[in-house]
Amino acid sequence: MSEPGDAPPSDPSPGARVGGPQQRQARALATRSAILAAAAEEFAAASYHEASLSRILERSKVTKGALYFHFVSKESIASAIVDEMEELCRDLVVRARSKGGDPLRVAAQVAREVQDALAGPVLRAGQRLCSEGFAGPQRPGWPFTFWQEVFGGLFADAQRAGLLAPGVDHVPLARAIVDISAGAFVTSLGVSGLRDLAMRVCQNWELLLGATADPDWLRDWRAGGGMGAVLGPHLTGGWVVEA
Amino acid sequence: MSEPGDAPPSDPSPGARVGGPQQRQARALATRSAILAAAAEEFAAASYHEASLSRILERSKVTKGALYFHFVSKESIASAIVDEMEELCRDLVVRARSKGGDPLRVAAQVAREVQDALAGPVLRAGQRLCSEGFAGPQRPGWPFTFWQEVFGGLFADAQRAGLLAPGVDHVPLARAIVDISAGAFVTSLGVSGLRDLAMRVCQNWELLLGATADPDWLRDWRAGGGMGAVLGPHLTGGWVVEA
Structure with a gap:
């Protein structure tokens, strides 16, 4: 989804449509990293079953739309x-x-x-x-x-x-x-x-x-x-x- | 729910309302055992996440109503x-x-x-x-x-x-x-x-x-x-x- 040189066309992150392709791609990668960092904290502290997408959103300060742009499900984050x-x-x-x-x-x-x-x-x-x-x-x-x-x-x-x-x-x-x-x-x-x-x-x-x-x-x-x-x-x- | 002498008043198993309290209780216990036997097979073969309530129902030959009479959730069966x-x-x-x-x-x-x-x-x-x-x-x-x-x-x-x-x-x-x-x-x-x-x-x-x-x-x-x-x-x- 965030392949090099392939700026996500519909990344709903704040400001995603501002700037050139490289800036947009850098922002998309930063969003993805923020989600994964928050998810790692969540899955380290709770079982998969107990882990919550809303706590991952809270920790990562990313919108639900941005999360679902990068990951289709809790399982894909895992x-x-x-x-x-x-x-x-x-x-x-x-x-x-x-x-x-x-x-x-x-x-x-x-x-x-x-x-x-x-x-x-x-x-x-x-x-x-x-x-x-x-x-x-x-x-x-x-x-x-x-x-x-x-x-x-x-x-x-x-x-x-x-x-x-x-x-x-x-x-x-x-x-x-x-x-x-x-x-x-x-x-x-x-x-x-x-x-x-x-x-x-x-x-x-x-x-x-x-x-x-x-x-x-x-x-x-x-x-x-x-x-x-x-x-x-x-x-x-x-x-x-x-x- | 299936305490001795306390026949479940709303057990929806087939024939649950037929017979005396002891027969009803025996049937309720048999239903619960059938669900647990099927669930053990299911949870042994799949992770909790992959395990499916509908396969447990199929294996146990119990109705959905009977299952939810005995267990409130997949977690309570686990x-x-x-x-x-x-x-x-x-x-x-x-x-x-x-x-x-x-x-x-x-x-x-x-x-x-x-x-x-x-x-x-x-x-x-x-x-x-x-x-x-x-x-x-x-x-x-x-x-x-x-x-x-x-x-x-x-x-x-x-x-x-x-x-x-x-x-x-x-x-x-x-x-x-x-x-x-x-x-x-x-x-x-x-x-x-x-x-x-x-x-x-x-x-x-x-x-x-x-x-x-x-x-x-x-x-x-x-x-x-x-x-x-x-x-x-x-x-x-x-x-x-x-x-």
């Missing part, structure tokens, strides 16, 4: 939020890899980057929408298949590099990390509105890495502070927005 | 399904305990009873509804708080009985089991429509017990076939209803 979440997850994996370190350290850094990203509403909203079945048919199994690929690759590399204890298979380990991470989110959301999530993530990683990493690697990692050092400020709380 | 799930979960814990064995074996048996119960639609529907935020305000944190209590108690007993390896704390272990179990359900639902759930549960328990149980206990447990023996027929598949 789908756009999961689009944003997808981009954010791909970016954070690239960022974790760019920081260097062996594959197990990169895996732990991915978990840290996820906690960083949860400070904003997009990942909280997207993860919640996915748990509620709104990943959309264009993304089967999202984000679980994605995380299985990411951690599957990292733990395979770790096994090749001799960083896993003898007898440990990287395939069930990657699945366990995906399961325990998805479950920590759902459980923490249910029992504490995400307040205990970082603590859960820390203890879960300590438990799983403690059980599966090579003893020499583990000694070195623990000397550096282990998962607590990786998660750092998240363990002292602070970012969680009240639901 | 809440009744979670009521049934709650009863089922409490029963299966009692059943697992009644089979005897040490606390770690009872914990593993609880996981087996959960797999048994997933053959019916009530637990699949209830678990899905809870992940989607429909546990209801009368059950804060359900079912996660319940499972934390159950596994928290069992692993505390296991630690007291010397069944955990030195240095293992039962509290994070119980949380990890709750997280990984909730996550296995959500992830398996997302990636395989629950077809790989029993395999995930088996590998997750092997990994976590392998990391935390006392070595002597573990040797004995593995000699008996470990988690594979506990889960038995579930690992060869068969019960999963297509979503």
Whole structure:
């Protein structure tokens, strides 16, 4: 709808018909961003069912007409939020890899980057929408298949590099990390509105890495502070927005 | 609405006004059961959002009037399904305990009873509804708080009985089991429509017990076939209803 060079002809935003095509397009993009920012806050704070279009309108300060110009339904807004979440997850994996370190350290850094990203509403909203079945048919199994690929690759590399204890298979380990991470989110959301999530993530990683990493690697990692050092400020709380 | 001795005065089921109060009440209960059985199938196969009241009506062969006599909304039907799930979960814990064995074996048996119960639609529907935020305000944190209590108690007993390896704390272990179990359900639902759930549960328990149980206990447990023996027929598949 707001393709580059294709100014929406009927955008009912205030002033939409004033200015040249480029200005109109910039305004349309700004309107769309305002709606998505408001929607991310709304879907992070409430289930899809409880989330309300009128609260999204209020938060975004956009007219109903402008909202329906950009999105045909609540479901299409949810789908756009999961689009944003997808981009954010791909970016954070690239960022974790760019920081260097062996594959197990990169895996732990991915978990840290996820906690960083949860400070904003997009990942909280997207993860919640996915748990509620709104990943959309264009993304089967999202984000679980994605995380299985990411951690599957990292733990395979770790096994090749001799960083896993003898007898440990990287395939069930990657699945366990995906399961325990998805479950920590759902459980923490249910029992504490995400307040205990970082603590859960820390203890879960300590438990799983403690059980599966090579003893020499583990000694070195623990000397550096282990998962607590990786998660750092998240363990002292602070970012969680009240639901 | 269908309290004992209090025949619904306006139950519009066929023949509702025929017969004495006891017969009318029996018919009302049968109608309610038929609606809940159909709703469990529907909510197990679709998200709350996708689930349709007209398909529930079709499946239950109940009139729209009868449905609205018993339930005011789709949400109230979902809440009744979670009521049934709650009863089922409490029963299966009692059943697992009644089979005897040490606390770690009872914990593993609880996981087996959960797999048994997933053959019916009530637990699949209830678990899905809870992940989607429909546990209801009368059950804060359900079912996660319940499972934390159950596994928290069992692993505390296991630690007291010397069944955990030195240095293992039962509290994070119980949380990890709750997280990984909730996550296995959500992830398996997302990636395989629950077809790989029993395999995930088996590998997750092997990994976590392998990391935390006392070595002597573990040797004995593995000699008996470990988690594979506990889960038995579930690992060869068969019960999963297509979503």
